[in-house]
Amino acid sequence: MSGFKVINPGMLTLIQDTGRFGFHGIGLTNGGPLDPLAFRWANRLCETAVDGSVANNTALEISIGGLLLEAQVDTVIAITGADMALTINGVAYELWQSHSIKAGDQIELGYAQQGCRSYLAVAGGFDIPHSFGSAATVARETIGGITGDRLQQGDFLPCASFNAQQHCSVDSNDRPHYGDAFTARVILGYQQETFNDVQQQLFFSSEYTVSDRCDRMGYRLTGQKIQSSIDGILSEGICHGAIQIPADGQPIVLINDRQTIGGYPKIGSMISIDTAKLSQLMSGAQVSFEAVSMEQAHNLLHFAEARFQQAQLQRC
Amino acid sequence: MRIAVAGENALIIYFDDAGFSAQASPAVAARVQAAKVAIATSLDSVLIDLIPSYASLTLIYDALKTDHFFISQTLNALLNDLDNAESGQGSLVTLPVYYSVESGPELELIAANADLSIEQVIDLHQQQEYRVYAIGFAPGFAYLGEVNEKIAASRLSTPRQKVPRGAVGIADRQTAVYPAQSPGGWNLIGLCPQRMFDPTVEPSMPVAVGDRVQFETISRNRFLELGGELP
Numbered sequence: 001m002s003g004f005k006v007i008n009p010g011m012l013t014l015i016q017d018t019g020r021f022g023f024h025g026i027g028l029t030n031g032g033p034l035d036p037l038a039f040r041w042a043n044r045l046c047e048t049a050v051d052g053s054v055a056n057n058t059a060l061e062i063s064i065g066g067l068l069l070e071a072q073v074d075t076v077i078a079i080t081g082a083d084m085a086l087t088i089n090g091v092a093y094e095l096w097q098s099h100s101i102k103a104g105d106q107i108e109l110g111y112a113q114q115g116c117r118s119y120l121a122v123a124g125g126f127d128i129p130h131s132f133g134s135a136a137t138v139a140r141e142t143i144g145g146i147t148g149d150r151l152q153q154g155d156f157l158p159c160a161s162f163n164a165q166q167h168c169s170v171d172s173n174d175r176p177h178y179g180d181a182f183t184a185r186v187i188l189g190y191q192q193e194t195f196n197d198v199q200q201q202l203f204f205s206s207e208y209t210v211s212d213r214c215d216r217m218g219y220r221l222t223g224q225k226i227q228s229s230i231d232g233i234l235s236e237g238i239c240h241g242a243i244q245i246p247a248d249g250q251p252i253v254l255i256n257d258r259q260t261i262g263g264y265p266k267i268g269s270m271i272s273i274d275t276a277k278l279s280q281l282m283s284g285a286q287v288s289f290e291a292v293s294m295e296q297a298h299n300l301l302h303f304a305e306a307r308f309q310q311a312q313l314q315r316c
Numbered sequence: 317m318r319i320a321v322a323g324e325n326a327l328i329i330y331f332d333d334a335g336f337s338a339q340a341s342p343a344v345a346a347r348v349q350a351a352k353v354a355i356a357t358s359l360d361s362v363l364i365d366l367i368p369s370y371a372s373l374t375l376i377y378d379a380l381k382t383d384h385f386f387i388s389q390t391l392n393a394l395l396n397d398l399d400n401a402e403s404g405q406g407s408l409v410t411l412p413v414y415y416s417v418e419s420g421p422e423l424e425l426i427a428a429n430a431d432l433s434i435e436q437v438i439d440l441h442q443q444q445e446y447r448v449y450a451i452g453f454a455p456g457f458a459y460l461g462e463v464n465e466k467i468a469a470s471r472l473s474t475p476r477q478k479v480p481r482g483a484v485g486i487a488d489r490q491t492a493v494y495p496a497q498s499p500g501g502w503n504l505i506g507l508c509p510q511r512m513f514d515p516t517v518e519p520s521m522p523v524a525v526g527d528r529v530q531f532e533t534i535s536r537n538r539f540l541e542l543g544g545e546l547p
Contacts, residue, residue: 021364022364022365023365024365024366024374024376025366025367025368025451025525026451026456026513026521026524027451027452027453027455027456027457029511039438040495078350078466111362127461131515132515133521136381140454141454141455142496143455187321187323187324188321189321189322189328190321190328190335190336192322215400233336233337234338234340234369234371234372235368235370235376235450235452236336236367236369236370236371236374237322237326237367238374239322239325239326239376240325240376241323241324241328241375242322254432259452259453259454260367260451260485261369261450261451261452268323269324269326271322271324293382293399294321294324297324298324298384300470301324301379301380302380305380312356
């Protein structure tokens with residue numbers, strides 16, 4: 001069988017596809033890439049390089065860095081996302097670009113200098129069995145991936161062999177920039193009326209700091225306390241990006257691996273292009289919030305999608 | 317009924333006049349269930365997921381294919397008709413439980429607080445027919461309500477690090493069977509040998525939201541015969 005051997009899994013490397021959908025009813029969360037744009041670019045680079053149709057194939061999400069793989073296949077890979085130094089057999093190579101790999105090659109990623117998550121895609125995708133329609137790893141649920149957990153030393157990632165027809169890269173104008181601060185767009189909703197005008201103004205005019213208690217379930221932010229007029233609610237469904245305000249008044253942005261229901265008041269939800277940016281921030285980074293209408297959110301989503309679809313890869 | 321915005325591609329429908337401050341009630345839960353079935357059929361092509369809970373239904377849709385205007389309009393028409401619709405009863409599922417001090421460390425505590433014998437606590441727990449109000453917290457964790465007031469018990473002040481798979485617990489007026497070993501703060505009164513979540517079989521859960529559940533006492537030997545494991 002051809003594929004890649006995991007020599008060092010790094011800090012946190014997970015097998016991910018677009019995620020698991022349609023199973024909230026039995027309590028299964030989504031999983032999937034925290035930064036879907038970077039994930040899609042990595043796949044698109046690989047598929048374009050081998051003249052394949054672009055599919056959101058199963059890839060790796062590498063958090064923080066430190067991954068070392070050994071190829072046992074000839075194929076094409078691409079790495080996008082956070083700025084982690086890529087070397088192949090000790091020689092530096094570019095991110096956001098497709099590369100040919102030969103059996104025996106050692107592919108190593110350093111630690112993130114800017115951003116936090118990167119994506120390693122391979123032509124045709126990794127061949128990982130699906131559980132509930134997806135290969136996405138959710139360690140909390142012991143579902144997806146190889147054993148329901150993060151990659152381990154010695155794991156084997158099966159994939160088919162491919163030859164590159166034409167290598168390509170993502171134009172620098174089309175690459176996202178991962179900074180240390182940004183303004184996240186929020187749609188007011190859920191229990192918004194339990195946060196009075198003063199509380200809402202405080203929320204939208206304060207800067208929050210990304211705490212060190214952030215993971216694939218949620219990002220805890222610290223800063224100005226926000227108070228709801230109620231302590232709790234009858235448990236209800238939690239959508240992606242929902243901003244929960246527990247009794248300590250510190251917001252938690254709930255993302256891919258969140259629990260599906262919960263009983264804390266929520267002020268609204270962050271739009272998906274901004275949860276992707278949030279998940280690229282390290283602790284200590286700054287976030288502020290801006291309210292947008294549902295119509296604006298819808299426009300932003302369509303604009304981002306059109307921009308991705310229309311962007312042309314550069315031949316190299 | 318009220319439809320509120322949840323997020324970029326999500327709306328939440330509240331079925332009780334009290335909205336998110338409602339209390340659990342079988343009548344409202346039946347409307348959630350009926351709406352879930354109707355929405356799953358009518359909006360199938362744009363629907364990503366549905367999260368039924370005690371008195372609400374969260375609807376997640378494909379925002380690249382449709383928008384909240386279309387979804388709200390469709391829901392308004394659909395749910396007005398639903399007010400007169402008969403809602404299903406759900407199936408009745410019987411779950412075996414080995415109740416004992418050995419398998420349920422809080423049985424004595426609940427009995428002492430309620431001034432009842434252990435046998436009376438067990439009787440009260442298994443006399444009741446419960447409704448599956450919601451599934452969440454972990455895959456396969458079904459919130460069942462409501463237990464008799466006499467044996468209602470607030471969560472442990474210090475949650476356990478490890479609650480075994482199959483543990484039957486009480487928290488306030490809810491009861492549940494832990495689908496997998498996990499941390500947890502519910503009061504444990506017994507062990508159920510039936511797997512509540514098994515990703516390798518279809519269906520992966522013996523119950524769904526809207527179903528009714530009854531517990532049935534089994535002996536220690538029967539528990540072991542059915543594949544139960546004592547912690």
